[in-house]
């Protein structure tokens with residue numbers, strides 16, 4: 001089966017009013033706060049039960065009218081942000097609480113983002129989960145590819161976990177394109193904590209064929 005990467009369902013950001021966008025971003029930010037607080041709360045059982053009832057009610061209210069998909073950013077968004085010269089800044093997962101939100105700064109050849117992971121991102125004790133690290137790298141490399149204005153997808157992603165990546169400390173995430181050949185492009189990325197690289201990634205991206213052949 002050939003993947004078309006053309007959305008069949010859902011709404012793109014451009015179809016949503018600025019007021020709704022702002023409200024959605026604020027709601028998702030509040031939900032992330034709830035996720036963290038719920039994961040680390042040390043309240044008594046009665047208080048946790050009361051919070052659970054309140055949250056179930058919130059879910060019922062929000063679920064009264066729903067979309068089929070999370071409001072999605074256009075594929076060409078990062079390229080447009082770079083071209084518009086707004087410091088080439090592109091937000092990821094502003095409308096999806098499951099994603100780790102990143103503000104990715106693009107300069108054409110490379111990308112950079114900062115993140116302080118918290119208790120929700122734990123894998124081994126006190127360290128970033130390897131799968132979250134892989135996801136962050138896929139984002140850093142993938143958005144860089146989008147910024148080229150090409151509809152490319154990850155074909156392979158190789159990771160080297162050099163050291164554990166600590167929680168609660170500021171991280172710098174970086175990526176850059178190292179090779180382009182026809183429909184194929186290779187990008188590298190890494191995570192740094194206080195000047196030390198903890199994780200390196202190398203990804204192959206393939207520009208998807210538009211004819212569906």
Ligand SMILES: CC(C)(COP(=O)(O)OP(=O)(O)OC[C@H]1O[C@@H](n2cnc3c(N)ncnc32)[C@H](O)[C@@H]1OP(=O)(O)O)[C@@H](O)C(=O)NCCC(=O)NCCSC(=O)Cc1ccccc1
Pocket residue numbers: 003138139140142143146152153154155156183184204206207208209
């Ligand atoms: C499109 C493609 C990757 C390739 O299919 P086709 O177009 O039919 O490929 P075709 O056979 O024409 O080969 C062309 C050339 O490429 C080579 N090559 C191909 N594959 C591989 C390989 N695995 N490994 C190594 N090489 C490979 C192949 O040998 C050939 O080389 P050649 O020219 O002979 O030297 C397809 O497998 C697919 O759709 N996979 C699913 C992708 C997907 O779902 N990704 C995850 C979601 S995206 C994401 O997360 C990113 C993101 C994050 C955040 C934000 C934004 C973005």
